[in-house]
Amino acid sequence: MKVILPDATELELPDGASGLDAARAIGPKLAEQAVLVKADGVSQDIRLPLPNGAKLQILTTRDTHDPDALAVLRHSAAHLLAEAVRRLHPGVKVAIGPPIDNGFYYDFEFPTPINDTDLEAIEAEVQRELGEGRAWEREEISADEARARFEAEGEPYKVELVETAEGAISLYTQGDFTDLCRGPHLQTSAPIKAFKLTSLAGAYWRGDSNNAQLTRIYGTAFFSQKDLDAHLERLDQARARDHRRLGAELDLFHFDEHSPGSPFWHPKGMAVFNALEDLRRRENGRRGYSEVRTPLIYDKALWVTSGHWEKFRENMFLIPIDDEHTYAVKPMNCPGHMLLFGSQLRSYRELPLRFAEAAPLHRNELAGALHGLTRVRYVTQDDAHIFCSREQIDGELDGCLVYLRYLYGLFGIEPRAELSTRPENKLGADEEWDFTEGKLIEALDRHEISYFVGEGEGSFYGPKIDLHITDALDRSWQLGTIQLDAQMPSRFGLTFMGRDNREHPVFVIHRALFGSLERFIGIIIEHYGGAFPLWLAPVQVRLLPVSEQHRNGAREISAKLREAGFRAELDERDETLGKRIRDSELEKIPVVVVFGERESEAALAVRTRGEGQSTRSLDELVAELEHVVAPSRG
RNA sequence: GCCGAAGUAGCUCAGCUGGUCAGAGCACCGCUCUUGUAAAGCGGGGGUCAAGGGUUCGAAUCCCUUCUUCGGCUCCA
Numbered sequence: 055m056k057v058i059l060p061d062a063t064e065l066e067l068p069d070g071a072s073g074l075d076a077a078r079a080i081g082p083k084l085a086e087q088a089v090l091v092k093a094d095g096v097s098q099d100i101r102l103p104l105p106n107g108a109k110l111q112i113l114t115t116r117d118t119h120d121p122d123a124l125a126v127l128r129h130s131a132a133h134l135l136a137e138a139v140r141r142l143h144p145g146v147k148v149a150i151g152p153p154i155d156n157g158f159y160y161d162f163e164f165p166t167p168i169n170d171t172d173l174e175a176i177e178a179e180v181q182r183e184l185g186e187g188r189a190w191e192r193e194e195i196s197a198d199e200a201r202a203r204f205e206a207e208g209e210p211y212k213v214e215l216v217e218t219a220e221g222a223i224s225l226y227t228q229g230d231f232t233d234l235c236r237g238p239h240l241q242t243s244a245p246i247k248a249f250k251l252t253s254l255a256g257a258y259w260r261g262d263s264n265n266a267q268l269t270r271i272y273g274t275a276f277f278s279q280k281d282l283d284a285h286l287e288r289l290d291q292a293r294a295r296d297h298r299r300l301g302a303e304l305d306l307f308h309f310d311e312h313s314p315g316s317p318f319w320h321p322k323g324m325a326v327f328n329a330l331e332d333l334r335r336r337e338n339g340r341r342g343y344s345e346v347r348t349p350l351i352y353d354k355a356l357w358v359t360s361g362h363w364e365k366f367r368e369n370m371f372l373i374p375i376d377d378e379h380t381y382a383v384k385p386m387n388c389p390g391h392m393l394l395f396g397s398q399l400r401s402y403r404e405l406p407l408r409f410a411e412a413a414p415l416h417r418n419e420l421a422g423a424l425h426g427l428t429r430v431r432y433v434t435q436d437d438a439h440i441f442c443s444r445e446q447i448d449g450e451l452d453g454c455l456v457y458l459r460y461l462y463g464l465f466g467i468e469p470r471a472e473l474s475t476r477p478e479n480k481l482g483a484d485e486e487w488d489f490t491e492g493k494l495i496e497a498l499d500r501h502e503i504s505y506f507v508g509e510g511e512g513s514f515y516g517p518k519i520d521l522h523i524t525d526a527l528d529r530s531w532q533l534g535t536i537q538l539d540a541q542m543p544s545r546f547g548l549t550f551m552g553r554d555n556r557e558h559p560v561f562v563i564h565r566a567l568f569g570s571l572e573r574f575i576g577i578i579i580e581h582y583g584g585a586f587p588l589w590l591a592p593v594q595v596r597l598l599p600v601s602e603q604h605r606n607g608a609r610e611i612s613a614k615l616r617e618a619g620f621r622a623e624l625d626e627r628d629e630t631l632g633k634r635i636r637d638s639e640l641e642k643i644p645v646v647v648v649f650g651e652r653e654s655e656a657a658l659a660v661r662t663r664g665e666g667q668s669t670r671s672l673d674e675l676v677a678e679l680e681h682v683v684a685p686s687r688g
Numbered sequence: 689g690c691c692g693a694a695g696u697a698g699c700u701c702a703g704c705u706g707g708u709c710a711g712a713g714c715a716c717c718g719c720u721c722u723u724g725u726a727a728a729g730c731g732g733g734g735g736u737c738a739a740g741g742g743u744u745c746g747a748a749u750c751c752c753u754u755c756u757u758c759g760g761c762u763c764c765a
Contacts, residue, residue: 159760170693255760256691263762267690270760298758302699311738311756368689369764415765420689421756423763433765520765532765570765601722628722636726650724661725 055106057093065110073100074241077112087114089245090126090238097122099238101192115245118277128153130228130240131180131249131275132160134188137231138179139271143168148233149211149259149268155528156285157274161257163211164269170254173271177251188228188243197223200234211259248282249275295526297579298426304584304641306592307427315424315431317572322592325621329590330571333464333686334412334436341457343408343438348390350413354380359545360389361481365514369417383416388539388564391439392546395560400550402558406442406450412571413437427576428531434571440563443550447538447561451497454536454565458521459501461567462534464686467581469521469533471503474511481515481541490538491517513564515541521569526580533569533577538562585642585663588679589686595622595679596643598634600650608649611658611672618676635661645679 056064057076067076073091077084077100091100093108104110117123132151139146139162151160195203197216200223204212212234216223219234226235228243240246250273257270276282293299301307306323309316319327338345351373357363362370366385373381384390391409400407415433423429440450462469473494476487494517498505505519512518516539520532539562549557568574578590588594595615599608605626615622625634631648638646638661646661653659657669670678 167691173692253759254692257761258690261762263690267761269691272760309757314756417764420763422689422691422761424757429764435765437765535765566765568765573765598725600724603722630721630723630728631725632723633727634723634725639726646725648725652724659725667725 055104057104057106057108057110060109060111067104069106070103072103073098073110073112076104076110080112084112084114087116087245089113089115089117089123089240092122097238099192100241101237115277118281124276125153126238126240127245127277128158128275129235129238130190130243131246131273132158133190133226133228133231133233133235133239134180134183134243134246134249135160135176135251135271135273136162136233137188137229138176138183140231142172142176142179147209147211150215151233157252157272159257159270159272161211161259161268161270163266168254168269173251173254176271177249177273180249180251183229184243184246184249189241190239191227192224192237192239193227194222194224199223200225204234245277246275247277248279249273250282289527292526292528295580295583296426297428297525297576300579300584301427304592306579309426313432314421315419315429317427317430317432323575325592326575326586326590327571329686330436330568330574331412333461334410334568337457337461338408338410338438341408341453343410346391346394346409346411348387348394348411348413349384351381351383352389354382356389356393357382360392360542361514361545362386362389365479365481369419371416371418384413385415385417387411387413387415387435387437388439388542388562389546392542392548392562395439395441395543396546396548400441400548400560402443402550402552405550405560406440406446408438408440410436410438427572427579428525428529430570430572432572435566436568436571437564437566440565441543441548441550441560442563443552443558444561447493447563448497448500450563451493451536451538452500454563454567455497455501455503455519458534458536458567462521465578465581467523467577469523471498471505472508472511472518472520472522472532473498473505474508474513474518474520476517477510477512477514479514480512481545486540487517490540493538494519494536513537513539515539516564523577525577531573531577533574534567535565535569537564539564586644587686588644589683591642591644592621593623593641593643594620595645595647596638597622597624598631598638598646598648599624599626600631600648604650604654607654608647611647611649614672615676618680620676620679639663645675647675 055069055071056066058064065076065079067079074085074088077088088100090097090113092111093105113120113123136148136151143164145165147163149161151158200216201213204216215234224236225232226237226239251271252274253272255270256267258267259265304322305320307317307319310318354363370385371383375381394409395407412434415435417431417433419429419431442450475491480487498519516537518535518537521534522530522532524530543560543562548560550560552558597608597612599605608624612622612624627634635646642663644663648659657671658675659667659669660675661667
């Protein structure tokens with residue numbers, strides 16, 4: 055057989071040769087450093103036979119930043135962790151231990167709970183293993199053999215994995231630990247130059263909260279200590295961009311234990327909030343949406359009709375009124391909008407009807423799920439419900455996707471699209487879901503939006519196109535969502551009169567493009583590192599009078615800027631100019647104007663964030679600011 | 689909700705093998721200075737050490753419960 059090397063030369067090998075054999079044929083050093091082989095771009099363990107004629111790429115310990123090479127390193131590190139845990143905690147049952155972005159984890163069922171102190175001991179044990187050195191052996195056995203073996207070892211999770219595994223079963227052994235594992239793995243532990251356990255957490259077996267909760271140990275590993283240090287350094291820098299930290303530093307919002315998960319918006323945070331609201335109102339108006347306002351609390355009967363009582367009650371705040379009546383604070387706007395639509399006989403001439411409302415919603419999120427602005431109990435969705443006929447669905451979905459692209463383009467953020475399909479607790483028949491899912495797929499294709507499929511991730515009333523973005527700490531959050539719903543209108547008996555003088559079914563598109571204003575603001579705080587563009591900045595211009603006698607002059611300028619529609623502010627504290635400039639810098643204020651003796655007579659000294667200082671007249675400054683702000687003011 | 693960790697002045701933190709342990713810096717207030725592009729000087733106020741209960745002669749420090757926060761899991765905009 056032969057393989058093709060990256061430089062296009064061909065290498066003759068005996069039949070059945072492995073990646074390691076190929077590396078040996080090229081050179082002993084390469085063989086020693088080999089970590090992973092890619093045959094025609096597909097990763098495989100270096101111990102496995104190569105396909106004949108494959109284009110070969112061998113990743114080595116020098117590919118210190120290659121995600122695939124790092125995954126192999128970390129996967130092997132996870133096995134060292136499991137070996138150490140089994141030695142230190144006899145009776146522990148092992149589950150799974152894959153590499154993940156930036157590290158790895160391994161799930162265990164411990165006979166007795168462990169804590170951070172145990173974690174330190176486990177890490178020390180792994181370091182000892184690394185000192186001794188380990189080598190991995192790979193073997194393949196039948197599923198029956200594997201099952202018998204893990205049953206004998208008292209490893210129920212491994213037995214379950216064997217039972218659901220496809221194809222041959224492979225085992226990897228290092229030290230006294232043998233793991234059911236697909237691989238690939240390192241040859242030896244020598245390349246693991248840095249190893250660190252990072253945290254301890256509970257995790258449900260197979261990600262299902264009905265299953266047993268296991269103990270998950272997170273860690274990371276690198277090809278060098280320097281890389282680990284750099285990783286930790288990056289984490290530190292990311293923490294500086296954390297919106298919870300910047301929210302306090304920039305005086306945007308805070309939380310209080312008297313209402314967990316509900317932000318208190320300070321004046322500066324509210325300025326950002328309102329800038330987004332202004333944008334939302336203007337664009338909605340331009341795109342044919344009508345603003346509406348509906349109640350915050352409704353009788354339980356409404357929630358029974360909508361299906362929320364059955365599907366969403368656990369997340370709702372209930373208000374007992376008397377023995378017979380219970381109200382609930384709305385977690386979504388849709389039922390209210392259904393009532394609004396149904397309050398009149400609707401003609402086909404009215405459709406599509408686009409009702410927009412950015413009302414406060416309350417969801418009783420699990421206490422452990424709350425997270426700054428990105429996971430709150432008080433949510434403001436930039437919500438809208440589009441009521442349309444079957445024929446209008448495509449056009450309305452198009453409108454939503456164009457709108458969505460415009461909005462995200464303004465912020466320069468590029469979310470990933472997900473098609474979320476029918477969940478287990480869905481309402482309605484499969485045929486209806488076939489139709490609504492099909493419509494969303496066609497729309498994504500028309501707009502050439504690539505997406506991944508989230509099986510079963512849809513809402514109980516319809517499939518969704520969801521947009522996801524990662525925050526400063528690499529956590530993924532859902533922002534916008536576009537949902538096509540045939541269930542809710544039929545549960546509310548909504549119809550419209552057609553040209554044929556008959557009633558026709560109504561379809562509803564639920565759409566929130568920012569998603570929630572709270573979460574969106576959390577994300578953009580991190581995206582901009584707190585340095586908002588001019589149109590969003592809480593304070594756009596700050597005036598600094600040089601000394602007491604320039605206060606009146608500075609006040610006048612500040613008033614004129616406010617008159618021109620800008621958020622201008624005066625800092626006339628009795629601090630040195632240097633101190634006040636420093637504070638303005640730390641607050642990331644886009645434009646700072648120093649006003650003193652010279653400016654009373656001539657041009658203003660303008661300090662622009664990131665660009666240094668220059669001089670211009672007040673009129674020039676206003677014109678310039680208007681020019682900068684224009685795109686977002688439409 | 690579950691697993692692990694934490695909660696000391698507005699913020700960041702020290703003190704935590706129980707006994708001058710209630711402290712520091714920044715912030716705040718007052719006075720002096722009247723400031724020219726990233727921190728002027730001096731002085732001062734401020735905390736029932738998250739809340740409640742317990743152990744002890746004595747608790748910020750040890751134990752229990754609750755609340756909140758942080759890292760995950762589940763769930764979700």
